[in-house]
Amino acid sequence: MADELKLEEFGALARAIEAEVGRVIVGQREVLRSVLICILSGRHALLEGVPGLGKTMLIRSLGAALDLKFTRIQFTPDLMPADITGTDIMEEGEDGSRLFRFHEGPVFANLVLADEINRATPKTQSALLEAMQEKTVTVAGRSYPLQDPFFVLATQNPLEMEGTYPLPEAQLDRFMFKVRVDFPRPQELIDILERTTGADETWPGRVADGAQVMQMGHLALTTPVATHLMERAANLILATHPREAQASDLVRQYVRYGSSPRGAQALVIGARVNALLEGRLNVAWEDIESVAPAALRHRLLLNFEGLAEGIDPDDIIREALHAVSRQPA
């Protein structure tokens, strides 16, 4: 039961997970924290970065540290939905009778890595929709529940756009966070070379299991949030909509459509988890500031002018945060 997990245990587990993954992944603390927040929240994350930055390694390491069933789906243009969900296969029984047996696809796991998700066709991508949102898979009229915990961690390459199928807004909205994986700093790069070019291979040990992860998530979601912070979070979401009074000039000029209510949910849930991970027993404004870019950047639809001028949604979010933080308490 979630209530049985003590706060001290939450802190110890969180620190252990980060430390264990940190043995394999050099740097990328913010990425790891964001992914951990998504996992503890029971939601999904989209990691965006050029190849070779350790996205896949990060997710694999997390799977190992959390002792979760891990599957990896390499998305390609010819990948079919059934390749993800699984399919009914006719089998012949010992008595000679024939029957269809459902063979689970790779989505039936605790931690699914959807690598280069934007390379698959929209039809295949949409196969993940139901799994991500409903945590069920329906094949041939029959629904199969996915096991808890269930997380989809997708990656995509922001540079190679040829032959790719950008994720539709509806599917993007289902990812709690869109996490940017940046190029490592010089010292981090040296550390990566030292760790990965020798004969010894480091692999994280198990520090928690799926049940504990769920308990941690449950505890984190009970973190209290003051009323005025809720109001500020709502104002922040409204500030991303160009037609709202709270919208800044930047939003009015470059944003076609702002964040959905699901973005607000992601914001507050992420802030709750972040507060506990920071050792704080209540949500503070800095928690919202911390998770806002990851929670909102993929939910802002830029207009043509914004796209043409290469406006970074993070700049718009920063400005909105600044405007909301100046509002009287």
Added chain:
Amino acid sequence: MASLAAGPAGDDPRATLTTLLRRWERRQRWQRTWLGLPRSLLPGLALGLALLLWSRLRFGTPVESLLPAMAVLAGAGLLLLLARVWLPARPTLKLARKFEQEFGLSERLSTALELLEGRIHGGAQLTALQIADARSRAGGVDVASQLPLRSDRRAWALLALSLLAVGLTTRLPAPAVLTDAQEQAQEAAIDEAAAAVERISEDLESDSALPEALRQQLQRELERSGALLDQQALSPEEAFAALSESAEQFEQQALSLEESIQQQMQALANAQQATGEQLDAALQQLENASSLPPGDDVAGRLEQAAAALEESNPELAAAIREALQALRDSQLQNAASGAGLARQMLAQQRQQLARAQDSQQRLRAASDQLRDSASQIAQRSQARPLVSQERMQQQPGTGAPPQAGDLSMQGQPQEGSGDQSGENAEAGNLPGGNAQAGQGEEAQSGSQQGGQPGGEQTGQGQNTSEQERPGLGGQAGDAPGGAGMEESFAGVESAPPAQGNDPDGLGQREFAPVYAPRRIGSSQGPELFLENDPGDSPLLEGDFAPNPSGEALVPWNEIYGDYLDAASRALESDYIPLGLRDVVHDYFSALEPGR
């Protein structure tokens, strides 16, 4: 997570947090009060300072009546600050949000309070820990270092400067504007003058030696002055003019009486000389004609005496001649009785002359008394000249004042060019009186140098300039009266333009002469003459005790400092032209005891 330890059992966390917040609020209010104290006082003080400067320089309002107003203004600022800082009552939750932001408490207090109030909910475990954590963190806040009682040094410095400015302003010499006390003193002086006029009138009535016509003429003059002094809205200038005029009348009559007495006494002396002895004795001899020694030419000497008395006392001369005729007709009895009659008449004439001398002395005393009264009024209205000047400047185009101003020196303001000019004329008159009575020697010389030379300069073109330049006339008419020293310098300054000098080096030019009228109303009016010295009355300043012996009551070295201070104050003001301040300074330096 040691920081999440719960607080002491039995302690109401909400009350604890509320108490803490209220304590912080009080601390912050004190902080704001202390910080804003100088700033709150400054506007009122600055406003009060401006008011003080304005009213003091403009109206000469006493400091004592302005300082309370300034204190009220500053107090209002302070009250405003106190009201703004201490009156607003903030709800506890707002206070919590405010202070957790200021002290970096990361929404701990507001969350805890909302949890305690049931406005939000959290897990049971987290709720208890969060409240304990909030209380622990709040208790650890060092409010003294977080909310130090800082002082705004700049504002304090400004406040100190403002107070210094107020202090200096209170020491500013007030412009010559009458204060209430001065006005009361003036009124008292006018009342005293009216009483003096009444006393003189009574004395005049009881003086039987005065000729009736002269008595009536002087009584009319006193009645006119008395009626003027009894007027309610009488200005010091008008009172001064009326008294000066009456004093002049008495002085003139005393002089004419003296001349008459002198003539009679001269005639009597001639008669004495003609008899070669006392006339009285000669008449005695004639009275005893029977015992006249043979060869004594008493008749011839008495004849010469009668001739000498012919003009001054024709009756006595006739009586002597009748006695002599009787002697020649050998009517000794008639001659003796005629000589006796002549002796009686001679004795009567001597008595009359003695009484006339007494009357003449009384007239002089009355004249002096009237001048003293006028001087008292002038002394107690020393501040008026500037008021008069301001009024003159505020009434451009009133060309008549200067004429009437000079006229009023002769005490005939009502004969000027109208009431208004008459009033201005009186305003111009008082400074002249001031020069006589109040400003000392330089004032006298001022009236001499400034008044008369100015008049002489304008004398050449008087008929035209009088018509064309009334405005300048206003200055010229005012200048001679301008507080003594100023009047004298105005006269000195007016000289160079009349000489046609060329200050800008562009060749000789003709300058309009300074207007200084010498006639009343127009060029057809009676000519006026400014007196250098109003009379023989001593120049008095201040409250002097009777000094019959005429000795100096106060050593000069003891009062020199007062005069020097007065001169220094005057030099610091704008009353004296810049270029002439050295003259004043040198004058008083020369008077320094021991030099």
